[in-house]
Amino acid sequence: MSDRVLVVNCGSSSLKYRLVDVAAGEALAWGLAERVGQPSGRLTHHRPGEPPDVVERALPDHGVALGAALEALDRSGPRLADAGLVAVAHRVVHGGDRFSAPVRIDDEVLGAIRELAALAPLHNPVNAVGIDVARRAFPGLPHVAVFDTAFHATLPPAAHTYAVPPQWARDHGVRRYGFHGTSHAFVSRAAAELLGRPLEEVNSVVLHLGNGASATAVAGGRSVDTSMGLTPLEGLVMGTRSGDVDPAVVAHLHRVAGLGPEEVDRALNSSSGMLALAGTNDLREVHRRIDDGDQAAALALDVFCHRVRKYVGAYLAVLGRTDAVVFTGGIGENDPVVRARSLGGLEALGIRLDAERNAARSPGARRVSADDSPVAVLVVPTDEELEMARQTVDLLAR
Numbered sequence: 496m497s498d499r500v501l502v503v504n505c506g507s508s509s510l511k512y513r514l515v516d517v518a519a520g521e522a523l524a525w526g527l528a529e530r531v532g533q534p535s536g537r538l539t540h541h542r543p544g545e546p547p548d549v550v551e552r553a554l555p556d557h558g559v560a561l562g563a564a565l566e567a568l569d570r571s572g573p574r575l576a577d578a579g580l581v582a583v584a585h586r587v588v589h590g591g592d593r594f595s596a597p598v599r600i601d602d603e604v605l606g607a608i609r610e611l612a613a614l615a616p617l618h619n620p621v622n623a624v625g626i627d628v629a630r631r632a633f634p635g636l637p638h639v640a641v642f643d644t645a646f647h648a649t650l651p652p653a654a655h656t657y658a659v660p661p662q663w664a665r666d667h668g669v670r671r672y673g674f675h676g677t678s679h680a681f682v683s684r685a686a687a688e689l690l691g692r693p694l695e696e697v698n699s700v701v702l703h704l705g706n707g708a709s710a711t712a713v714a715g716g717r718s719v720d721t722s723m724g725l726t727p728l729e730g731l732v733m734g735t736r737s738g739d740v741d742p743a744v745v746a747h748l749h750r751v752a753g754l755g756p757e758e759v760d761r762a763l764n765s766s767s768g769m770l771a772l773a774g775t776n777d778l779r780e781v782h783r784r785i786d787d788g789d790q791a792a793a794l795a796l797d798v799f800c801h802r803v804r805k806y807v808g809a810y811l812a813v814l815g816r817t818d819a820v821v822f823t824g825g826i827g828e829n830d831p832v833v834r835a836r837s838l839g840g841l842e843a844l845g846i847r848l849d850a851e852r853n854a855a856r857s858p859g860a861r862r863v864s865a866d867d868s869p870v871a872v873l874v875v876p877t878d879e880e881l882e883m884a885r886q887t888v889d890l891l892a893r
């Protein structure tokens with residue numbers, strides 16, 4: 496039986512899991528526990544080709560949520576006891592300066608993940624809770640932490656240094672880290688495979704456009720610049736996050752509106768982005784509203800695509816020579832309008848989309864540029880869980 500890894504991703508009120516067969520590159524089962532910590536919760540468990548197993552019940556904490564997931568696996572299969580499980584992989588958002596690769600978790604590593612909560616207060620503590628409950632559920636298995644920041648450990652100083660007082664960097668870790676690294680790693684490798692060229696020779700601009708969104712310049716498989724910074728707030732316009740704003744906004748709103756820094760931070764993270772401009776963070780709904788003549792939704796889409804275009808231009812310059820622009824994430828994979836609006840009119844920069852290929856709906860990795868486009872434009876569905884499982888098996892084989 497080949498290596499199978501249980502991938503766990505804990506959010507503040509959710510727990511996602513996926514049982515991955517690494518050699519086959521496929522999921523044997525996956526599920527989502529929602530509204531963890533709230534009075535009424537739900538667990539939805541899936542197996543390929545079967546109706547979902549849905550349980551509505553309170554999930555007061557992540558330990559109970561994981562227990563409910565294990566019960567669903569026992570009930571609907573595959574039973575983990577017979578599944579050939581070799582490890583549990585945990586998504587951890589922030590690895591700070593400390594973690595530049597996946598790491599086997601012991602008490603010391605778990606302590607370090609908790610200490611990094613200063614940099615990721617919304618994510619690392621809950622990631623640590625997930626690790627804690629899973630280690631108790633599977634005490635005999637290796638547990639591995641895979642960090643969202645790790646792929647960007649290769650950023651050169653020119654790209655990761657903010658021009659701020661150096662003691663902020665030294666004493667408080669104020670620098671750019673970058674996120675979505677697991678996705679950018681998976682997608683840049685898959686893009687090289689699609690082009691039929693060795694990863695080391697391929698330069699790409701990867702656009703992960705989902706509810707969170709980020710752009711990365713990848714040179715020969717190494718991240719050399721990325722749009723997210725100290726936190727996942729910087730860069731592109733996202734579902735509920737502003738992306739780039741003048742940092743003076745914080746002091747300005749304090750002076751003119753009496754808003755505190757925490758309040759502004761919350762608003763920039765949770766009630767900005769497409770939600771603020773269009774009234775919804777679902778791009779499908781944005782398109783519906785535009786079709787109904789909604790001017791605010793039209794402006795929101797303009798702002799979103801303009802920001803993507805700006806980062807593409809910047810990263811073409813950072814890379815010098817670019818082989819591919821690669822779209823991924825819920826929007827990148829499914830929204831031909833965003834792709835066309837972001838890259839239209841860039842023929843002089845070597846980017847020529849093929850309108851028909853771009854408009855065609857297809858689930859797989861594919862080329863959407865014209866055959867004579869010097870820069871290939873690709874759509875590559877991301878698979879962060881498979882990437883995490885692969886990295887985990889690689890680590891354990893070392």
Ligand code: ADP
Nearest residue numbers: 704705706707776777778779824825826829830
């Ligand atoms: P997350 O960052 O939460 O993983 P996803 O990568 O799943 O998010 O992306 C969610 C986004 O993808 C939402 O804005 C949703 O509207 C968008 N999306 C999903 N399907 C489509 C589609 N067919 N057309 C346009 N946008 C889509």
